[in-house]
Amino acid sequence: METLIGEGKTKQVFSYDSDHVLLRFKDTITAGDGAKVDIMENKGVINAQTSALIFRLLERNGIRTHYVGMYDERTMIAKKLKMIPVEVVLRNIATGSIVKRLPIKEGEIFDPPIIEYFLKDDSRHDPMLNYYHLEYFKLMNRKEAEVVESVMMRVNEVLRDIIRKMGFELYDFKLEFGRLGNEIIVGDEITLDSMRVRDPKTGRILDKDLYRKGYDLKTVKEAYEEFLSKLEKVV
Numbered sequence: 001m002e003t004l005i006g007e008g009k010t011k012q013v014f015s016y017d018s019d020h021v022l023l024r025f026k027d028t029i030t031a032g033d034g035a036k037v038d039i040m041e042n043k044g045v046i047n048a049q050t051s052a053l054i055f056r057l058l059e060r061n062g063i064r065t066h067y068v069g070m071y072d073e074r075t076m077i078a079k080k081l082k083m084i085p086v087e088v089v090l091r092n093i094a095t096g097s098i099v100k101r102l103p104i105k106e107g108e109i110f111d112p113p114i115i116e117y118f119l120k121d122d123s124r125h126d127p128m129l130n131y132y133h134l135e136y137f138k139l140m141n142r143k144e145a146e147v148v149e150s151v152m153m154r155v156n157e158v159l160r161d162i163i164r165k166m167g168f169e170l171y172d173f174k175l176e177f178g179r180l181g182n183e184i185i186v187g188d189e190i191t192l193d194s195m196r197v198r199d200p201k202t203g204r205i206l207d208k209d210l211y212r213k214g215y216d217l218k219t220v221k222e223a224y225e226e227f228l229s230k231l232e233k234v235v
């Protein structure tokens with residue numbers, strides 16, 4: 001049975017069987033915690049395909065994800081997880097909120113990378129959390145956070161390598177995790193909505209920052225398409 005059981009800004013969740021869901025990627029593109037919204041034609045297909053390729057790549061590299069297969073071109077079959085409403089961000093190069101929040105300059109390199117936690121709460125603009133908050137809200141204990149961080153680092157190695165093969169650089173990315181039994185595995189999506197990717201030679205942006213910065217939807221779509229077609233050639 002396929003009943004709608006959840007819906008967010010960019011995906012719908014349908015029940016599939018007792019331990020799987022369908023994730024249907026919509027054509028919606030949003031920024032500013034949903035304050036700016038548009039329809040970018042075919043975006044759902046592009047993002048579903050991008051996610052599928054990256055999840056398969058991670059699985060081949062021994063990283064557990066919720067990915068099972070594709071139901072149609074914009075719908076993923078995934079293991080049903082009890083999602084943890086936290087965005088885990090890994091930063092290799094400074095850009096975005098961190099350069100506004102802290103005395104850090106755009107383009108500064110983090111070696112080792114910096115990992116941050118944010119509560120998924122649009123009305124509060126996704127406040128940052130530390131281990132005490134994670135524990136207090138019963139989101140993750142410290143041991144689980146350490147597991148999550150080691151997964152973030154391994155995902156970073158794999159993603160960075162593949163993106164370099166495409167001639168680009170991975171500035172940062174966000175993952176969402178969920179529980180399956182007593183394991184915590186990678187869920188949600190990995191797309192240009194959730195990563196920052198730039199051309200290191202020209203500084204050209206390929207990710208959702210194009211939309212955040214007000215570029216027209218045609219420019220945004222062409223960047224998403226170019227990234228996917230280059231990804232298809234290297235994975």
Ligand SMILES: Nc1ncnc2c1ncn2[C@@H]1O[C@H](COP(=O)(O)OP(=O)(O)O)[C@@H](O)[C@H]1O
Pocket residue numbers: 006007008009010011012013021023066078079080081082083120176178187188189
């Ligand atoms: N494997 C999964 N099992 C169950 N729910 C999932 C899974 N992967 C992602 N989700 C959920 O799908 C919902 C829709 O995603 P999305 O549209 O990106 O939401 P949001 O607007 O909160 O970012 C989210 O609540 C997310 O937690």
Ligand SMILES: [Mg+2]
Pocket residue numbers: 008009010
């Ligand atoms: Mg989302």
